Amino acid sequence: MDSNLVQFKKGVLELCVLALLARSDSYGYDIASRLSAAIDMGEGTIYPLMRRMQKDGLVSTYLVESSSGPPRKYYRLTEGGRKNLNAQKAAWTDFTRAVAAILELDLEKTS
Amino acid sequence: MNERDSFLRRLRSGLWGLPRSAIDDIIADYEGHFDAGRAAGRSDADVAASLGDPARLARELRAEAGLRRWEDERSLTAALGVIVGIIGLAALDLFVVLPVLVSVVSTLFAFLLLGLVTALGGGLMLPFAFITNLPGFAGDRLQAGLLSLGVMSGGAALTALCILFTIGLVNLLVRYGRAHYRLIARGSNAPLRD
Numbered sequence: 001m002d003s004n005l006v007q008f009k010k011g012v013l014e015l016c017v018l019a020l021l022a023r024s025d026s027y028g029y030d031i032a033s034r035l036s037a038a039i040d041m042g043e044g045t046i047y048p049l050m051r052r053m054q055k056d057g058l059v060s061t062y063l064v065e066s067s068s069g070p071p072r073k074y075y076r077l078t079e080g081g082r083k084n085l086n087a088q089k090a091a092w093t094d095f096t097r098a099v100a101a102i103l104e105l106d107l108e109k110t111s
Numbered sequence: 112m113n114e115r116d117s118f119l120r121r122l123r124s125g126l127w128g129l130p131r132s133a134i135d136d137i138i139a140d141y142e143g144h145f146d147a148g149r150a151a152g153r154s155d156a157d158v159a160a161s162l163g164d165p166a167r168l169a170r171e172l173r174a175e176a177g178l179r180r181w182e183d184e185r186s187l188t189a190a191l192g193v194i195v196g197i198i199g200l201a202a203l204d205l206f207v208v209l210p211v212l213v214s215v216v217s218t219l220f221a222f223l224l225l226g227l228v229t230a231l232g233g234g235l236m237l238p239f240a241f242i243t244n245l246p247g248f249a250g251d252r253l254q255a256g257l258l259s260l261g262v263m264s265g266g267a268a269l270t271a272l273c274i275l276f277t278i279g280l281v282n283l284l285v286r287y288g289r290a291h292y293r294l295i296a297r298g299s300n301a302p303l304r305d
Binding site: 010027028029030032033036042043044045047048050051052055069070072073 | 137139140141142143144146147148150151158161162163164165168171172175179292
């Protein structure tokens with residue numbers, strides 16, 4: 001994979017996880033399988049990230065009994081996580097809009 | 112031995128040295144992942160391949176644990192943990208950073224030693240007003256005492272400065288380390304799913 005692209009993806013991974021959890025609480029496997037298809041990353045990447053986010057106070061965990069096997073660990077967005085998501089989302093939207101404007105400018109010139 | 116067991120075994124051996132509770136916690140996360148994969152009808156081999164390299168995962172988890180520890184307690188062992196963890200990440204540009212780091216750390220260590228020796232020397236001279244006995248020293252006992260005191264506090268200041276600088280340096284290393292986490296690639300034999 002192009003190393004530039006890897007840096008992009010690494011940067012938005014946390015934002016994507018926050019956005020997923022803002023919609024509904026979720027467990028590791030679910031987050032990993034939804035993101036790995038979209039971002040093309042190893043599913044294992046999600047657990048170090050979740051631990052980091054938990055220690056940063058962005059997410060909290062709780063256990064839910066499952067019908068098969070041991071209880072499942074669910075992640076929930078904390079108040080701090082929600083604020084962080086809003087800030088990151090605003091920054092992302094501003095940034096992509098600015099980049100898109102520049103790219104379109106380029107397109108008009110060449111055509 | 113199947114893929115699930117061998118993945119978990121390699122992960123566990125890579126996490127060696129972390130607190131037992133932390134290791135169990137991490138292993139439980141990945142066990143849960145395999146269970147959920149089974150429930151979704153995937154084979155253990157498929158899940159293991161999609162997870163990525165357990166050795167690389169373990170290196171990253173260990174490095175993060177080291178960085179965290181430094182943020183919780185500013186101790187010498189925690190600082191060493193940061194350095195060991197970052198070397199474990201084995202980023203490519205480490206070859207550039209390492210020589211610089213080694214020279215900065217050795218210089219720092221030399222200054223620290225100098226500061227300690229100076230402070231100790233001044234402190235030892237103080238009660239005995241030792242310098243009055245040195246040939247060529249024309250002052251009286253009070254001057255000798257003040258001189259010793261000055262040397263001692265100078266040494267202590269140098270030592271304190273070195274410690275402050277070390278803390279700043281390790282904080283910088285923490286940021287360097289965090290910038291070098293990678294997206295762990297799926298295994299080469301992992302099927303692409305949409």
